[in-house]
Amino acid sequence: MSDLHAPARDDADVMIRLEGVSKRFPHAGADAVRPLDMSIRRGEFVVLVGPSGCGKTTTLRMINRLIEPSGGRILIDGKDAAAADPDQLRRGIGYVIQQVGLIPHMTIAQNIGLVPGMLGWDRTRIAARVDELLHLVGLDPEEYRRRYPKQLSGGQQQRVGVARALAADPPVMLMDEPFGAIDPITRDRLQEELLQLQQRIRKTIVFVTHDIDEALRLGDRIAIFAEGSRLAQFDTPLEILANPADDFVRSFIGERAAIRRLSLLRMSDLPAAPGPESAAGSVVPAAPEETVAAVLDRMLAAGAERVEVAGGTSFSVQQMLFAATHGRQLHDGRGAQ
């Protein structure tokens, strides 16, 4: 597997490449998407984020040719998308949208089995795949496979939407505000589930949202679009929070960037604490994968002076904050493109 935080070394690392891709709709006075260059690596989770009308959805839908570009070229796994048969192209690209788009008179199993059916899989293979996918998205097949979409909650329908998009095991998934219409608590859970799922399936995901917090939480890299589809910054969440490219990005990410960065940084990201250790004060233990914010919260609640990270390093509160704000060298080079 390629290191997602290193620059793409060669074309073999790139799954989706946009080369000067633009779109002008008929009778429109300006481009909905101005010539755009972007490379998305194999297994990378990229989030397109930006204000309404800046061209995120249009960009996404050009990748599976639901919208035909007016200019430029899109390469998927090195092949020109324009040369592919559009139906075949779309079967190889999972697509999840906010409205879910489940077919109301079909059962959940039939909805999920739609694309495998088109690909000519036999019934037994489809049934096994449907059950496997329901398990994968956390729905008990016994309970859900025979239900109809309206007998499911919004969050459950969205899980089925993800299962359906994964049915034929496509290497690429496009997700257009999939959690936009879901209540905040369910949305939070679906985001967490999607991250865990991605750990296991490692698809190349392009995800559209206008919610910067969702983008920061989900993306390996985030493409921040400004008005007129200008790509203001394309980088890792940590880098964007630490080094916004311009005033637009700064105002789009909003307040408390440094604090929010602590919610993304893991203890294992911190360089070793400098200076001598003081023996005084109580100590809390922490796991390397815990975020700095979570550990800090525990230390403050316990009135602890030090934290000991399993496997070695120990920090005082001050050392930990210093490492979190000055440990930039660890992240330099990430996301360079």
Ligand SMILES: Nc1ncnc2c1ncn2[C@@H]1O[C@H](COP(=O)(O)OP(=O)(O)OP(=O)(O)O)[C@@H](O)[C@H]1O
């Ligand atoms: N079919 C169409 N015909 C004409 N103009 C369109 C069409 N679809 C989109 N546009 C225009 O293209 C621009 C980009 O739209 P797009 O839907 O890609 O933006 P977006 O960033 O996804 O916005 P939102 O967050 O509101 O969904 C907008 O100005 C929109 O009005």
